[in-house]
Amino acid sequence: MVLNMGPSHPATHGVLRIILELDGEEILKATPDIGYLHRGDEKIAENMTYTQFIPYTDRLDYLAPLANNVAYALAVEKLLGIDQKLTERCQYIRVICCEMARISSHLLGLGCYAMDCGAMTVFLHTFTEREKIYNLCESLTGARFTTSYTRIGGLSRDLPTGWTDQLRRFLEEVVVVVEDVDKMLTRNRIFVDRTRDVGVITRGQAVDHGLTGPNLRASGVDHDLRKSNPYLCYPELSFDVPIGTAGDCYERYLVRMEEVRQSVRILHQCLDQLPGGPINVADKKIVLPPKEKVLTRMEELIHQFMLVTEGINAPAGEIYFGAENPKGELGFYICSKGGGTPFRMKIRSPSFVTISILQHLLPGHMVSDVTAILGSLDFVMGECDR
Amino acid sequence: MAAIDLAQQLQNLFPGVIGAPVEFRGEITLVVSDARRIAEVCAQAREGLKFDFLVDISSVDRYGEDPRFTVVYELYGHTHHEYLRLKTDVSEEKSELPSVSGLWSGANWHEREIFDMMGIRFTGHPDLRRILMWEGYPHHPLRKDFPVAGKPTDLAEVAFSETAPIEGGPFITATGNADAGRREPRAHESAAD
Secondary structure: OEEEEOOOOOOOOOOOEEEEEEEOOEEEEEEEEOOOOOOOHHHHHOOOOOOOOHHHHHOOOOOOHHHHHHHHHHHHHHHHOOOOOOOHHHHHHHHHHHHHHHHHHHHHHHHHHHHHOOOHHHHHHHHHHHHHHHHHHHHHHOOOOOOOOEEOOEEOOOOOOOHHHHHHHHHHHHHHHHHHHHHHHOOOHHHHHHHOOOOOOOHHHHHHHOOOOHHHHHOOOOOOHHHHOOOOOHHHOOOOOOOOOOOOHHHHHHHHHHHHHHHHHHHHHHHHHOOOOOOOOOOOOOOOOOHHHHOOOHHHHHHHHHHHHOOOOEEEEEEEEEEEEOOEEEEEEEEEEEEOOOOEEEEEOHHHHHHHOHHHHOOOOEHHHHHHHHHHHOOOHHHHHO | OOHHHHHHHHHHHOOOOEOOOEEEOOEEEEEEOOHHHHHHHHHHHHHOOOOOEEEEEEEEEOOOOOOOEEEEEEEEOOOOOOEEEEEEEEOOOOOEEEOOOOOOOOHHHHHHHHHHHHOOEEEOOOOOOOOOOOOOOOOOOOOOOOOOOOOOOOOOOOOOOOOOOOOOOOOOOOOOOOOHHHHOOOHHHHHOO
């Protein structure tokens, strides 16, 4: 029997269509069908300046938009050659954004995963905490969701007064909720039965398919870009990276839970060590000059005009930059022929790679395991289809 | 071992086929001049030089230049934490090169996407069909001669695929028309009857 888990399905985490060939309850063949959210971001990027593309990066992994903004800004800054010249304060604030995005994404992933397995209460607990992150994002960037916070060479605005206290209060509350979720799920007989030894991805399979992020680490591969190819101020922060062994759905759940705790640890360190100073690189050809100078002085007026109309003049060349996003390694391959717009921008999406493993992973399981496996892989279609 | 040493080793294994390593912003790029040997080069990079992880395969359309397409392989090694980029050119007439899906299973979907978006075929690929666009879509959208606004095509199962009509369309009520009252009656008007 052929069963179509259509694009409009509550458990497929977005518009993913899986065509399942079944023999009774057992899956013989699974064919994922993607592209329902394909918006042509890479084509659009060829016609936009680097700064104009920042809102499009929000909409890639729309559950952790700050992390996408940071990854994109770092990629363009690597192309421009200013990635080592970012100010200390900018680096710390970007790490704060990335780790907040990680907590937000994992809370949603765990909440929806548990809800798909039947535990609805967990979903409500994690979403209450996510609402607090949305409030923090709103006071920081102006938008709950589509933040567009970073700019090439720095950030769009500095932290508002009282924001760090708000974040500290949130961190105290989120550890309580994480412990509650832990009590509800980790030794829950039903949850363990549904997830233990289900969807096992061996270490070799994970590397062969190109998995990254928590999915790779749950299969036993010790690889975290924040440790192996560090960027921003991660070398100055101390945190652990949870590594699983079995590579099943239960381990992926445990890895994500521990990553939330480690993110809280990183955020405490960032808040304690947050330096003062400017947030933008002091390069007039990259960062927009302050408005009062634009309206009164000639040089700044010309810079403003050139940066807004033609964009930042990037050198010819190509770079690839991968950041450790909550879903895996989000990479940008930018091929530039000089000028303000990229010649080609390829977005290496972790969710695209994660979904590619489904056709090898699902056969042999039962239909009811599909929701557990999809929830544990934690992908998002906006990132997959771009 | 730094990436530059690994790149030199790979170049020495394939003299004449691989050019000198190019460094830009701390990254090493090797250009493979013969696209038909890319699978061999990747196999050697994977086995001998421990680049066990295929990060990404991209394609670039250099419209106006010959050969037109460049296929870019981004490799990474978990043991030495180094990235390496291999590039090879494919002309528009030939538009074909060997698949590396036998080396890394992850290459399967990346190559399908390149076929879908650019139209480059991969010989030896187990299942080369479109992935983001639907089966039977006639164009390759990421080519430079395809406009950003898109081209109208027939979508088999959908009623219409033109841009949504604004004035006078089936779902839009234009304000101020005599017809507006009939289409969207106000509650107090009908209650007065």
